[in-house]
Amino acid sequence: MSVPRARLLDLMRARCELFATTFNPEGIRTGNKILRQRLKGPALASYYPRKIMTFRDFQKEFKPLELEVENEEELDRLEHIAALKARGKGAPKKKKTKDVKKK
Amino acid sequence: MSMFRAKKLDLGCFTNIKIIRDHSKRKAFAAAEPERQALRYIIRNTTLPARTRAIAQLQLTQMHCYTRPTQIRNRCILGGKGRGILSDFKMSRYNFRLQALAGNLPGVKKASW
Numbered sequence: 001m002s003v004p005r006a007r008l009l010d011l012m013r014a015r016c017e018l019f020a021t022t023f024n025p026e027g028i029r030t031g032n033k034i035l036r037q038r039l040k041g042p043a044l045a046s047y048y049p050r051k052i053m054t055f056r057d058f059q060k061e062f063k064p065l066e067l068e069v070e071n072e073e074e075l076d077r078l079e080h081i082a083a084l085k086a087r088g089k090g091a092p093k094k095k096k097t098k099d100v101k102k103k
Numbered sequence: 104m105s106m107f108r109a110k111k112l113d114l115g116c117f118t119n120i121k122i123i124r125d126h127s128k129r130k131a132f133a134a135a136e137p138e139r140q141a142l143r144y145i146i147r148n149t150t151l152p153a154r155t156r157a158i159a160q161l162q163l164t165q166m167h168c169y170t171r172p173t174q175i176r177n178r179c180i181l182g183g184k185g186r187g188i189l190s191d192f193k194m195s196r197y198n199f200r201l202q203a204l205a206g207n208l209p210g211v212k213k214a215s216w
Contacts, residue, residue, distance in 0.1 A: 028149060028150060029147060029148070029149045030147075030148050030149070030150060031143070031144045031145070031146070031147030031148035031149075033147075034140055034143045034144040034147055035140075035144055037140065039136050039137070039140070040136070040172075041132055041133030041134070041136040042133060044129050044132060044133060044172070044175055045129045045130050045132070045133040047126075047129060047177065047193065048114050048115075048116050048122065048125075048126050048129075048180060049114070049115040049116045049180065050113055050114065050115055051112065051113050051114060051115040052115060
């Protein structure tokens with residue numbers, strides 16, 4: 001018992017109307033599968049953790065309360081540099097660039 | 104490419120130039136994704152004239168390489184390594200082992216039977 005093609009097509013059309021899909025009996029490539037894909041950019045872009053707050057912001061938050069927060073790592077670094085300079089081993093001073101135009 | 108890089112460092116994890124590069128690629132891709140998908144749709148749609156599709160192909164290939172998803176690679180957020188990454192934990196296998204043994208990863212424990 002075979003069903004005529006026209007009847008099958010009618011069935012397909014009705015089905016497409018019901019489920020809100022595109023009626024495409026010939027199976028032509030319309031590229032709709034690209035439109036159906038979700039955007040994955042936001043998920044990819046949030047891979048690395050973002051910087052939430054810097055120490056300077058933290059200090060600024062406490063300024064109005066007249067509380068001072070000390071950045072110990074920064075103090076250590078400055079102390080280290082001061083010790084180097086005292087021994088004459090520090091980084092050289094920056095050149096004063098007057099002759100930029102000559103280049 | 105420096106034009107994609109954030110003017111101010113916006114990363115809170117381990118940073119080296121490779122991580123910064125990968126991060127800017129991710130952001131560039133996220134920004135250009137709708138355009139890429141639109142071009143891809145035009146290319147795949149066989150009902151459109153061949154000329155339009157060829158132009159779309161050219162435009163897609165001429166977009167900056169930072170906007171391509173294939174440029175993105177998962178890197179370790181603790182050491183920046185590019186190989187041997189467990190993507191569930193965003194960590195290289197050795198850093199994962201260290202963190203897991205230290206008990207910093209909830210639900211992970213060493214198997215023994």
